[in-house]
Amino acid sequence: MRYARTHMTRVLFYLLLAVAVVLSSVAPGAPVSAASPITLDSFAQVAFPTSITFTVKAQSDSAIVSLRLHYIVERENFATVVSEVWAQFQPGKSVDTQWLWDVRKGGPPPGGRIEYWWIAENASGTRSETSHLKVSFEDSRYKWQSITNGVVNLLWYKGDRSFADSLMAAAQQGLQRLNTDTGAAPQRQVRIYIYGSAQDMQGALQFPQEWTGGVAFSEFDIILIGVSPDILDWGKRAVAHELTHWITGQLTFNNYGAGLPVWLEEGLATYGEGPITSQYQDLLAAAIRDNKLISVRTLSSPFSADSQTALLSYAESHSIVALLIQTYGRDKMAKLLDVFHQGSDYDDALKQVYGFDQDGLDTRWRQSIGVKIAQAAVQELMLAALSV
């Protein structure tokens, strides 16, 4: 039996060979395209932080008439967005062309990854595609070292290993604290680039703000922080702060472009850093004393560019979120984030979960920190208490 099967296979093989020979012998009438394959070669070069140049070389017996670059910037998205670029070149049998992407006009963040491929066509109608390659928009101005623990990959170039280990420990603690306070757990891996100073980091950003010490690109799973080894304690808080932004970004990402009120976004991030700082406590005390507190509703919009007002805004946001977590619990906070994930108006989301809107929250919060509140607000609180 065994022999017979082998024999059959061999017969089939010769039969197929015969068919192939017959087909190739009628070649004169066959399309030219089969005889005009396209050879393609491509690569990409990063000029950080300004551009990425994609180069392609194409050769064929028939003139190359079309070269299109396709690329995808890796990011959290509901639909994959493929960009297409038609390269400019003189048609010919041997073409060498490139396309320069000026990433200063809406490119990937530092560390962002791009998948790309080229599609070529020649005059005889042959279409050929390169394999899909990847290029990382890495900040090659520095020599990065890397450590990984769980979902966190931490990269740094200034300071020794113990400096990096301390920041990694702060990252792990931050994740743990966030999980305890809000139930949030990361779904993906994150890369944290630790720059040696705020100045170094700002050199990597297109639109740096004066007071930016860290930034989280949540959809790209990338965090940048500028921290020199001599301000380690600040660095630990910054790592926890930006990680919180990253995770809340993941939890509340939606298709409607609706975000969180800034007091919630920054309140969670500062709360995630750990106990309130004495600086925040002093700012709060002074604002209460001078009757200069900013309302919850005002804090739902981006904070003031003035650094002192911005600091008070962070201190208040911490205090507001602390009230929500400590008085109403982790499950309600988790629910609030989920309502925002579905896409919701700020006041509606609060009412749905807590039964009061931003003004109601403002009243409760002021009362919780010992601020005398207006008579109308007292009545509102009493009515709310009666109706519960």
Ligand SMILES: [Zn+2]
């Ligand atoms: Zn922040």
